[in-house]
Amino acid sequence: MEIAQTEIFTVTPDGRDKILVLKIGAPQKRNEDEWMCYWEISGLHENVHATVSNDKWHSLMLVIRTIEQLLTYYVEDGGRLYWEKSGEEIAVSDLIPRWAS
Structure with missing residues (x-):
């Protein structure tokens, strides 16, 4: 079961426009001692x-x-x-924020 998905627009290092689709699945019990969580970055890591x-x-x-x-x-x-194709460039920390304590 997927719990989160978002699309971000990118410009590759060689200048091509590309859309990345980030997906995260719900953690699932793998066996008695382990949990697993599926993820995918379509457009970057296809599997x-x-x-x-x-x-x-x-x-x-x-x-x-x-x-x-x-x-x-x-x-x-x-x-x-980028959040939007013609928008302002964002940092990874805009996508996955970290707060100082």
Whole structure:
């Protein structure tokens, strides 16, 4: 079951327009000791992936941090992110915010 999906517009490092579709599934019990959470970034990593942990919450947090890191690598390689096709460029932290304590 999918719990979240969003589309972001990008310009690839070589200047092409591209849409990325980010999807996160609900954590599911894998076996007695493990939980897994499915995720996908269509347009960047075409396969559906699963992150596994010993805790439902942790499996979801691992997915969010994995997506954050992959998008960070994409931007570091020269990709640019946008909420709208002709909008202002956004940072990964606009998509996955972090608050200071």
